[in-house]
Amino acid sequence: MRFRREEIGMAITSVGIGSGLEVEDIISKLVALEKKPLEGLQAKAEKIQTKVSSYGEIKSLVSTLQDAVSKLTLDSGWNTLAVKSSKESAVSVSVTGIAAATSFSVGVQKLAQSQSTVSTAISAGGTIGSGQLTLEIGSWNAGVFTAGTAAAVNVTVGATDTLAQVAAKINDSGAGVVATVLSDASGDRLMLRSKETGAVSGFRITTADDDGNNADNAGLSRLAFDLAQPTVGMAANSYQAAQDAVATINGITVTSAKNQLVNAVPGLTISLNEVTPAGADALITTTVDKEAMTKNIQEFVDAYNAVNTLLATSTKYDSETKTAGDLQGDGTAVGLRNSLRSVLATNGMTGNVFNSLSDIGITMGRDGNLTVNGAKLSTSLDDLENVKKLFIQRNADGTATGLAARMKSYTGEVLSFDGLLNNKTDALARESDRNLSEQDKVNDRATLAEARLRKTYTALDVKMGTLQALANYMDQQVSQWNKKND
Known part of the structure; x- marks a missing residue:
């Protein structure tokens, strides 16, 4: 009896069956060894993302600081x-x-007030008569109308037009008169009001009545308003003069x-x-308004303290808990904190009543945060012009010497497109990309190693399976020979 190689191969359904080895376990452990460098890379990637997040928060707080100091660099901020x-x-x-x-x-x-008037009533939904209305904006003086600079506007009224349709045409004409229809027990009335107030916003309305009589108070002439004809149209009714x-x-x-x-x-x-x-x-x-100015100064102090506290916390090392801040040892963060403090400490002014924040009651503690002495600041604000100089003074050449002016200039540089914070964020992004690339390389090597191992162990299984089949066959032959000899 002979076993064919094909039959032996078909009998093996999983790597390791032929050899009897725990092949899957061996392969997974060897692949895990190949991926071991990922642990360090992933831990580093997490630290990079933490730094990115920290710098995002720093950027936001520096922007808030810039907004706060901007108020103190404007004259309007001190003229409240x-x-x-x-x-x-x-x-x-x-x-x-x-x-x-x-x-x-x-x-x-x-x-x-604006000029306003109202027409006599006509039957509800009825027509007023056809013709043309001419609307002019100007001023009235003792019954004499003086037209303004705006051109007269003509509105054509059809024979079937109701007062509602006439009102719509007047409103659409842009003549500077607002038209509304009032409906009461007597019927419909046209109410007119000049759009603007003031003596020069009065209006005159003359008619070209298709019935041939512009003064009969029968057709379209009922909508005329001309104080030179006080008995015709709406001029005969009570009205409010523009004034x-x-x-x-x-x-x-x-x-x-x-x-x-x-x-x-x-x-x-x-x-x-x-x-x-x-x-x-x-x-x-x-x-x-000392209260408003105190509020602006306090907002600046709060914004500065927020940046300083975040930078201090992020860069410190706690010897008691043996834990480091997310940016501990980061030169950019340490340098930014020192530079912000330097901007406030640098004194570019001479001969002023107030030359430093401490002169007006704002002191810096050992932790770098600012504290406001409200009473001293209030007293200092009584000398508003000199407090203003402390914050916004500039030299003749335009260079900033005031505290707020210097801080605004520095934060502007830090936040600019090619400034400190954007450069740092870009550097972290490049570092993150390199890290991900290294992780991909490790995973690729692990994938290749796994494929190689599976190929090797599959070949071993086939070989071991063949040898095992041959051994079984030999055992069977020996048993047969032994029976014959017996």
Whole structure:
């Protein structure tokens, strides 16, 4: 009896059966040895990602610091005023530019208003008559109309047009008049109002009535408004005249087409809300808003401390717990912290009342964080101009010597496209790419090794299977010979 090689091969269904060895276990252990370098590479990759995350947080905090110091580099940041009106319901004030601390009285004699009028009623849904309306914007004086600079606008009205359709045409014409239809028990009425307030925003409406009579109060002439013909159309009805707002500031009369006085007092916008009784003017006071300036300075201190604390925590080594920060030994992080401290410590100013943060009550502790002495800062802000110089002073050549100006300049360099933080982040990205490439190489080598091992052990299995079959065959032959000899 002979065993064919093919039959022997078919009998082997898994690597290791022919040889009796724990081949899968051997291969997995050998492959694991090939992949052993991955442990170090993966641990390093995790540290790289931790650094990337840390630098992302640092970048965010430095950006917040830059925003905070930017407020302190602007004149507007030091011109903050607290404004108060003794009669807020009648006169309110807001700071809209560079203003000075002052006080003054405001009386309101007239509020600005638009011209408005209404037509007589026609049957609900009925037509008004055909023809053409000519709308002009200008001013009225003793019944005489003076046209403004805007061109007159013509609106054609058809014989079947209802008041609603006429109103839509007027609104679409851009004539500066707003039209609305009022429906009541008497029927439909056309209400007209000039779009803007002020004496120069009055309107005149003349008609070319297709019935041939522009003054019969029968056809389209019912929508005319011309004070030179006070018995025709809407001019015969009650109306509201357009007018300017009239107010007094410390007794001086001022007018405005709107219910606002813009820069009548530099840097302030005065809103006129209602007429004040004679002799009962509103008292307006503007004072330096120390609270707002203190808030801006505190925001700067908080932003600086946030960056400093993160850098200190990230770069320190705790000897008690024997643990290192995520950026311990990182030269870029250590250098950034030292540079930020140096910007605040460097004194490029001479001859000023305040030459350092400590002069106004802001001191730096051993941990590098800033602390504000509120009482001393408040007293210092009484000398606002010199506190302002401490933060925003510049030399004649434009170089920054003020603390905030220097910090803004430095953080701008750090955050720039080719600045310190972006360069560091790019370097970490390249390091991460190299690490991943090394991991791929290890995995590729392990894959090749596994394929090689499987090929070797498969060949061994086949060979061992053949030898085992031959041994079994020889055992059978010996047994047969022994039986014959018996």
